[in-house]
Amino acid sequence: MSTDAFLERFGTPGARQPDPVAAAQKAMRNALPKRFYESAGVLERDGLFHVALDGKTARTPARKPLAVSSRPVAEALAAEWQAQDQDIDPAVMPITRLVNSALDGVADQHEAVRAEIVRYAGSDALCYRAGEPDNLVERQRAIWDPIIAGTEAALGARFTLAEGVMFAEQPADALEAVARRVAELPAPLALAGAHNIMTLTGSAILALALADGRLDAEQTWAAAHLDEDYQIGIWGQDEEAAERRIIRRKEFDAAALLLKHG
Known part of the structure; x- marks a missing residue:
């Protein structure tokens, strides 16, 4: 799932809430503006790192300063702006898109974002297992079981596993433990990164494992694509699917950067 779908399920049933992230993304779908600056860099001011275009702070679609508390994130942002033709x-600016979403959307909706991550944990992709073939079943056990075990140990709770696609309700204490951990994620940057990791992988468990350092980005990506890679190994991958995967990986890497340094 891309950042366009960020927060799309917010709100109570029957009462859809405004989606600030979708609005931020929509503002960037108009005709492409011409590059109007010579150089992009980082300026430190008032405890924040500003993306500076010819010495002037860039702004988000909501006209907020494009400024973050993390120098690595600011430098990555400036590099994207400098790379424009x-x-x-x-x-082609996944970090900028996600930071814009964080500053224009998550900053004012962080409790809803946290709640969405907890909801995902209630139907986490890693908890739904194949019944066959045996080699896929064993691969899921070998890769996913240690990840779940590590998360259970960190949270002090247990998750319920299910075979197939029938819904299996997770224990309330497990979701409460997830909520406590998610509450510790700094907003808006790290929280936005965690949410995007979750939506791209279908797994809050993977997002938390990455946040806690139990997995690195490569291990998280591989675990999330275990089933897909299994199918590719059998049937191969067409060109369009490969291109979509490259785009998703760039979005994933942007989210991992924010999760680590936000």
Whole structure:
């Protein structure tokens, strides 16, 4: 799931709430603006690291300063802006898109974002297992079981596993433990990163494992694509699917950067 779907399930049943992240993304889908600056860099001011275009702070679609508390994130943002050619194309600026979403959306909706991560934990992809073939079943056990065990140990709770796609309700104490850990994620940057990791992988468990350092980004990506890679090994991968995966990986890496340094 891309950042366009960020927070799309917010709100109570029957009463859809405004989606600030979708609005932030929509603002970047108009005709591409021309590059109007010579250089992009980072300026430290008032305890924040500002993305500076020819010495002036860049702004988000909501006109907030494009400024973050993390120098590594600011430097990555500036590199994206510096890499633009004649046009400024948000499609090739995944870190900028996600930071814009964080500053324009998550900053004012962080409790809803935290609640969404907990909801995902209630139907986490790692808890739903194949019944066959045997080699896929064994691969899921070998890769996913240690990840779940590590998360259970960290949270002091147990998750319920199920075979197939029938819904299996997770224990209330497990979701409460997830909520306590998610409450510790700094907003808005790290929280936005965690949410995007979750939506791209289908797993809050993987997002927390990455946040806690039990997995690195490569291990998280591989675990999330275990089933897909199994199918590719049998049937191969077409060109369009490969291109979509490259795009998702860039979004994933942007989210991992924010989760680590936000």
